Amino acid sequence: xxKNSVTTKRTPTNSxxxxxxxxxxKAKNTQVLFNSAAIGMSWQLAVVVLVPIVxxxxxxxxxxxxxxxTLIGLALAMIGMILVVRRTLSEFNEITxxxxxxxx
Numbered sequence: 001x002x003k004n005s006v007t008t009k010r011t012p013t014n015s016x017x018x019x020x021x022x023x024x025x026k027a028k029n030t031q032v033l034f035n036s037a038a039i040g041m042s043w044q045l046a047v048v049v050l051v052p053i054v055x056x057x058x059x060x061x062x063x064x065x066x067x068x069x070t071l072i073g074l075a076l077a078m079i080g081m082i083l084v085v086r087r088t089l090s091e092f093n094e095i096t097x098x099x100x101x102x103x104x
Contacts, residue, residue, distance in 0.1 A: 033096060044088075045081055045084055048084055052076040055069075057073070
């Protein structure tokens with residue numbers, strides 16, 4: 001038996017080559033951070049919107065005060081949405097070191 005002295009490097013068949021985004025690794029890292037912030041914000045918004053509105057509806061059914069508590073729940077949901085979006089954007093800007101008042 002003769003052993004081959006040349007070693008060939010084989011790539012696995014299930015490997016995928018991912019192109020580097022424009023801007024290099026930092027742009028990819030920023031995109032990952034943005035995606036995770038968006039996912040976190042989406043479930044927070046769902047909770048902030050659904051809980052007050054459904055709670056207001058249930059209170060309206062219990063106290064027979066048709067739109068009163070639902071409208072109060074809607075107002076609380078709107079305030080909560082604004083707070084969640086502002087907090088998420090400030091956290092994202094802090095992580096990426098972006099100053100919103102800085103000119104482009």
